[in-house]
Amino acid sequence: MGAVPEDLGGGVWSVPVPIVGNPLAYTLVYALEGEGGLVLVDAGWQHEDAWVALRDGLGSLGLSITDVRGVVVTHFHPDHAGLAGRVRETSGAWIAMHHNDAEIVRFFTEMVGQDADRSWELGALRRAGADPCELDAYGERQHVDPPALPDREVADGDLVDLPGRKLRVVWTPGHSPGHICLHLEEAGRIFTGDHVLPRITPHIGLYPYDRADVDPLGDYLGSLGKVAEIKADDVLPAHQYRFTGLGARVQEIVDHHEERLTELTELLSASPATLWELTGGLHWRNSWDEMPLIARQMAAGEAAAHLRTLENRGIARRVGDADPLRFSLR
Numbered sequence: 001m002g003a004v005p006e007d008l009g010g011g012v013w014s015v016p017v018p019i020v021g022n023p024l025a026y027t028l029v030y031a032l033e034g035e036g037g038l039v040l041v042d043a044g045w046q047h048e049d050a051w052v053a054l055r056d057g058l059g060s061l062g063l064s065i066t067d068v069r070g071v072v073v074t075h076f077h078p079d080h081a082g083l084a085g086r087v088r089e090t091s092g093a094w095i096a097m098h099h100n101d102a103e104i105v106r107f108f109t110e111m112v113g114q115d116a117d118r119s120w121e122l123g124a125l126r127r128a129g130a131d132p133c134e135l136d137a138y139g140e141r142q143h144v145d146p147p148a149l150p151d152r153e154v155a156d157g158d159l160v161d162l163p164g165r166k167l168r169v170v171w172t173p174g175h176s177p178g179h180i181c182l183h184l185e186e187a188g189r190i191f192t193g194d195h196v197l198p199r200i201t202p203h204i205g206l207y208p209y210d211r212a213d214v215d216p217l218g219d220y221l222g223s224l225g226k227v228a229e230i231k232a233d234d235v236l237p238a239h240q241y242r243f244t245g246l247g248a249r250v251q252e253i254v255d256h257h258e259e260r261l262t263e264l265t266e267l268l269s270a271s272p273a274t275l276w277e278l279t280g281g282l283h284w285r286n287s288w289d290e291m292p293l294i295a296r297q298m299a300a301g302e303a304a305a306h307l308r309t310l311e312n313r314g315i316a317r318r319v320g321d322a323d324p325l326r327f328s329l330r
Contacts (some may be wrong), residue, residue, distance in 0.1 A: 002117070003028070003241070010187050011165075014055035017044030019079045024239050027079045029054060030191055031061075032184070035163035037069030040093075041182055041191045042238055046082030046145065054083060068093045072160055074193030075176040076101040077146055078267075079150040085148025090227065096152040096160065099144060101178030108146035154180065172227060174220025174301075175202040183230055190232035195223065198235075200244045201253050206308055207300025215312055217305040221257060224250045257306070264306050265315055272319040272326035279303040298310060 003026060011033030030041040044050045055065055068091045073081045073167035076097060084095045097105070138185040154160070156171035166185040173179055182191040194202040202221050221263045228250040235249070236242045243249070260282070267281045269271070279287045279300045291299065308329055310316035317330045 005060050007061055008236075008242075011187075012184070012187070012236075013058075013061050013063065014242075015054055015061070017054050017057070017083070018047075019045045020047050020049060022079070024054075026078070027238050028236070028242075029057075030236060031058060031063055031068075032162060032165065032167065034069075034165050038063060038067045038088065039070040039072060039160065039162045039167070040068055040226070041072055041236075042074055042080040042085035042193070043071050043087055044277070045079045045139070046086070046147075048197050051083060051086060054087075058071045063070075065090045067091070067281065068321050070094045070096065070161060072180075072182060073097040073147070073150070074181070074191070074195075074238060075179040077176065077194075078107050078147065080193065081105075081147035088148060088151075094151040094161070097150045098169070098178030098180050099153040099155060100173070102150050102153045102177055104177065105147050105149055109149060112146060156180075170227065170230065172220075172223035174204055174216055174223050177214075177216075177219075178260070179223075181227060183232065187234070188232050189234040189236060190230055191233055192227070192237045192239055195220075196227060196235065196249055196253065197237045198201070199248065199255060203298060204257075204305050205298060205303065206304035207301050215305075215308050217257065217309045218312060221254060221309075224254055250314055261306055261310060264303065265310060268310075268316055268327060268329045270328055272323045272328045274326050275300055275304055275307065276324065278327065 003074065004200055005013065006017045007013050010012060013031040015029045015031065017029050018026050019126045027042060029044050031038045032041065044054055059062060065327045068087055070093050071086055071087055072082045073095065086095050088095055154169045156169060160167040160169065160182065168183045169183055172179040172181050175194045179193060179195055181193060187211060200312060204217050206214065206216055228247045232246055233244060235244065235246050263282060267278050282303060299302055307316055311318065314330055316327050319326045319328050
C-alpha cells in the first residue's frame, strides 16, 4: 500500500485505509487527541479490509476504535464517509458533516429501496450529445450503500467538538457542495480532505449537465482562494501524502483549471457544438477513444463544469434547450 500508520506528533496520528479496487489506493484517516477521547477526520471505505486496516492501524499506535468520540467527515463520498457508521456502532461516536452534504446523504437514504432505474443517467448522457450506440454499452456501477446519516451538522467557521483544541471548519465547496477542510489553529495544521492534494486535483463535475443554478468550478476556485489565506505549515490531505507550501500548491491547481478553461474556449466557435463533442476535443490523460463510457461521462461532467464557469464569465453560451445540449462562443 506504500503507507503505514504514523504518529505525526502533537496528538495527531494518520492511518492509511485501503480503497478496494481504486487507483488512489487508500484514504488517510487522521486521529486527533482531545480531552475525553479521539476525533477522526474521515473514516474510510466501507469494506471489511478497510475496517481491519483502520482498527489495527489505530491499535499499532496504541489507540482504539472504542476511544473515538466523534468522526468529522470532510465530504460524503464513500472513501471518506463509508466506515463512519461502523465507528459509531462500535464506540458510540457522533458523526458530523456540513449541512449541504448531510442533505445529499438524506436524499440518498430516501432513494434506497425505491425501484429507480438509470434513466436519469442515460438522459444526462443524451443531453451531453453521446452517441446512442455508446449508450447501449453503458456498464453497471459498483453498488455502494449511502453513508450513515450524521448526528451533527457543521457550518463555515464552526469549532468541532474537540475539547482542549481549536479545530475550525472551513467550508470549501466544489468537489462536493458540502466539502470542508479543518484548520487545527494552535498547531498550524490543515486537514484538506480532497480539496487540496499534493500531486492530483479532485474531480469537479456538473451533474446533470443542464442544471442552471450551480457553478461547482467557480465555487472550487473561490474555495481555493479562501484556503490559500490560511496560515498552515503542515498540510494533511486525504490521499497521497502530507506536504508543505499550501499557497504554492493552491496556485498550481488554479493555473491548471485556467489552462483547461483556455483550452475549452479555443474549441468553441460561432458554430454550436455538443458537450460530448467538446469533451472529446480536450486533452485527457488517456485517449478519448480508449476511455470506457463511465470515464467519458466523468470527463463530460468536468467539461460541463468548466463550460458553466465560462458561461458565468460571459465567454460561452448554451444554444437552445433541445437535446443534445450545444454551446458556442458568446
